[in-house]
Amino acid sequence: MMRALTWHGTHDVRVETVDDPEIINSRDAIIKITSTAICGSDLHLYDGVIPGVMPGDVLGHEFMGEVVETGRDSTLKKGQRVVVPFTISCGGCFHCKIQQFSACENSNPAEKQDMSATLYGHPMAGLFGYSHLTGGYSGGQAEYVRVPYSDVGPIVVPDHLEDDKVLFLSDILPTGWMGAENAEIQPDDTVAVWGCGPVGLFAVQSAIVMGASKVIAIDHYPNRLALAKQMGAETIDFRKTDVREALMEMSGGIGVDAVIDAVGMEAHGFAVDNMIDIAKQKIGIGADRAKALKQAILAVRPGGRVSIPGVYGGMTDKFPLGALMEKGLQVRSGQTHVQRYLKDLLEKIEDGTLDTTFMISHRLPLEDAARGYKCFREEQNDWTKVVLKPDMEMAK
Amino acid sequence: MRSNRDLKTPASVVGLGLAIGGIAFGTFLSRRRKGGADDAPVYARKSPPGDHSLVGRTVTIRKPRAELYSFWRDFGNLPQFMENVEEIRKNGDTSTWVIKAPGGASVDVETRVSDERENDLIAWRSTEGSDISTSGRVEFTDAPGDRGTRVSLIMAYDPPGGAAGRALAKLFLREPQVQARHDLKRFKALMETGEITTSARRKDQTREAKQQENG
Numbered sequence: 257m258m259r260a261l262t263w264h265g266t267h268d269v270r271v272e273t274v275d276d277p278e279i280i281n282s283r284d285a286i287i288k289i290t291s292t293a294i295c296g297s298d299l300h301l302y303d304g305v306i307p308g309v310m311p312g313d314v315l316g317h318e319f320m321g322e323v324v325e326t327g328r329d330s331t332l333k334k335g336q337r338v339v340v341p342f343t344i345s346c347g348g349c350f351h352c353k354i355q356q357f358s359a360c361e362n363s364n365p366a367e368k369q370d371m372s373a374t375l376y377g378h379p380m381a382g383l384f385g386y387s388h389l390t391g392g393y394s395g396g397q398a399e400y401v402r403v404p405y406s407d408v409g410p411i412v413v414p415d416h417l418e419d420d421k422v423l424f425l426s427d428i429l430p431t432g433w434m435g436a437e438n439a440e441i442q443p444d445d446t447v448a449v450w451g452c453g454p455v456g457l458f459a460v461q462s463a464i465v466m467g468a469s470k471v472i473a474i475d476h477y478p479n480r481l482a483l484a485k486q487m488g489a490e491t492i493d494f495r496k497t498d499v500r501e502a503l504m505e506m507s508g509g510i511g512v513d514a515v516i517d518a519v520g521m522e523a524h525g526f527a528v529d530n531m532i533d534i535a536k537q538k539i540g541i542g543a544d545r546a547k548a549l550k551q552a553i554l555a556v557r558p559g560g561r562v563s564i565p566g567v568y569g570g571m572t573d574k575f576p577l578g579a580l581m582e583k584g585l586q587v588r589s590g591q592t593h594v595q596r597y598l599k600d601l602l603e604k605i606e607d608g609t610l611d612t613t614f615m616i617s618h619r620l621p622l623e624d625a626a627r628g629y630k631c632f633r634e635e636q637n638d639w640t641k642v643v644l645k646p647d648m649e650m651a652k
Numbered sequence: 653m654r655s656n657r658d659l660k661t662p663a664s665v666v667g668l669g670l671a672i673g674g675i676a677f678g679t680f681l682s683r684r685r686k687g688g689a690d691d692a693p694v695y696a697r698k699s700p701p702g703d704h705s706l707v708g709r710t711v712t713i714r715k716p717r718a719e720l721y722s723f724w725r726d727f728g729n730l731p732q733f734m735e736n737v738e739e740i741r742k743n744g745d746t747s748t749w750v751i752k753a754p755g756g757a758s759v760d761v762e763t764r765v766s767d768e769r770e771n772d773l774i775a776w777r778s779t780e781g782s783d784i785s786t787s788g789r790v791e792f793t794d795a796p797g798d799r800g801t802r803v804s805l806i807m808a809y810d811p812p813g814g815a816a817g818r819a820l821a822k823l824f825l826r827e828p829q830v831q832a833r834h835d836l837k838r839f840k841a842l843m844e845t846g847e848i849t850t851s852a853r854r855k856d857q858t859r860e861a862k863q864q865e866n867g
Contacts, residue, residue, distance in 0.1 A: 274853075275853060275854055275857075276853075276854075277853040277854065278853070278854050278855060280850055280852060280854070280855050280858060281847040281848075281850065282846070282847060283845070283846070283847060314853075329846070346841070346844060346845040346849075347845075348714060348844035348845050349714060349840075349844050349845075350712065350714055350799055350800070353714065361840070361844075362840065362841040362844055362845050362849055363849060364849070364851075365848075365849045365850055365851055365859075366833075366834040366835075366837035366838045366841065366849070367834050367859065368851065369837065370830070370833075382849070382851065391849075391851040392851045393851040394851075394853045402853055404849070404850075405845065
């Protein structure tokens with residue numbers, strides 16, 4: 257038996273004792289978790305706006321640890337330290353072969369594919385610790401986790417890099433990086449990033465590494481804006497400033513070349529349309545609050561690029577389709593093809609190009625995970641990133 | 653528990669669960685040759701709705717045709733991915749399919765290969781004396797470039813009793829359309845990854861284990 261963070265309903269997560277995982281298929285491995293983080297997208301589960309989550313599901317898709325057991329065909333060895341991508345990819349299908357790992361055709365079990373296929377036209381790939389739309393895999397906010405296709409996903413990390421430096425390879429670092437890559441940044445570009453959560457902050461850092469001449473970060477939490485500034489961005493507080501006007505002026509009246517929506521479906525803001533969308537989410541007619549994305553589409557220059565790493569799950573109302581067409585925008589989005597970026601990003605961590613630890617505000621024992629969720633949601637200014645450690649003792 | 657005698661329900665009803673019904677493939681093929689108004693497969697849903705008695709599904713599998721064909725042709729392999737088939741025993745030129753039935757029972761169906769072209773197609777149907785009338789067909793064609801092979805599983809489906817029969821069938825096994833889709837996707841996973849994907853945490857929580865438990 258092991259301890260694990262389980263979902264029981266909206267704003268109800270608990271650390272409970274559940275069955276240990278075991279090897280089922282020959283390519284599986286069992287990882288003993290040493291560090292696991294709470295992701296902004298876990299808050300969508302916490303807030304009950306993602307369908308297909310069942311009581312008792314073990315959450316968590318950002319995790320790393322030590323290999324303790326391997327199936328016959330796993331390439332991992334006991335004792336290795338590995339970071340595990342949140343996207344589960346088989347390595348053998350068409351999409352895996354063209355490196356679109358998050359579109360893997362086999363990692364979502366056949367009988368679980370129907371729900372997302374109905375919603376989106378195609379089934380989603382398997383993801384750890386998320387909804388049954390994505391397979392219903394037990395996640396990594398636990399002492400142990402079963403990792404399928406362990407010969408494809410996990411990356412072995414060198415011992416001299418401590419957990420806090422490499423943990424975010426599992427999701428938010430490659431997600432921020434791909435968010436910037438999807439914005440196709442050119443050297444003279446001005447890039448605007450909505451949301452200074454972990455993904456937004458990594459997108460800011462990535463855009464700067466990719467050579468953007470100016471990166472503008474938008475949020476309303478002073479501490480998060482300060483972190484963006486520390487990374488080299490200029491900032492806009494949307495509660496104080498008219499974002500569109502500011503962006504026009506800061507880009508010399510042209511408009512920003514590329515925009516990155518690192519906010520997703522639960523955008524903050526008190527505009528009327530946003531409040532209506534909140535009401536619709538509450539009564540379950542599932543309209544995504546796409547406030548940030550709508551604003552980004554209006555702010556980007558004609559011919560500009562729109563990148564959407566922020567998570568959306570359903571439909572949205574009043575989408576500025578006309579602006580998209582008339583301005584000739586390019587849009588790129590998607591769950592991150594994590595495996596595509598791991599080697600390169602690990603090198604950038606090792607040589608100091610990317611700093612991954614600056615955003616960690618809290619380290620808690622796994623036992624304290626429920627409090628971690630509550631504070632990460634309610635005290636967003638100070639709780640920028642929560643890392644859970646199964647081995648850590650509870651504070652007295 | 654593997655004989656028709658154990659079965660409390662009429663064999664015709666279980667036949668529905670098999671998803672494979674009374675339409676002869678001769679009829680199916682002649683209809684197919686006649687073709688429709690467009691180039692979509694005849695089993696694709698039409699608007700306004702036409703004859704729904706055929707179910708079919710295509711997947712692309714990133715493996716050579718010959719490999720997929722020979723795996724399928726060795727009928728003993730099919731229970732690995734066909735959820736409602738417990739076992740297939742070969743006896744000379746026919747095979748006995750042991751099909752899972754409600755209440756932990758099972759039913760034997762005698763089938764014979766009715767048509768085959770190497771690396772191209774396999775069709776099978778139940779023998780005349782068999783209690784259940786069943787037929788199926790799988791086709792293999794090259795996908796463009798190095799994308800592998802397109803595999804189409806096509807079944808005739810014509811439940812007696814119309815909607816009521818269909819509703820009854822749902823009580824036992826999955827809807828034919830769904831069963832065919834899931835079986836084919838499991839075949840794809842097995843061929844491309846060497847295993848049937850499961851999100852279970854433990855062996856006794858896999859779908860297969862649970863089914864055996866519920867019997």
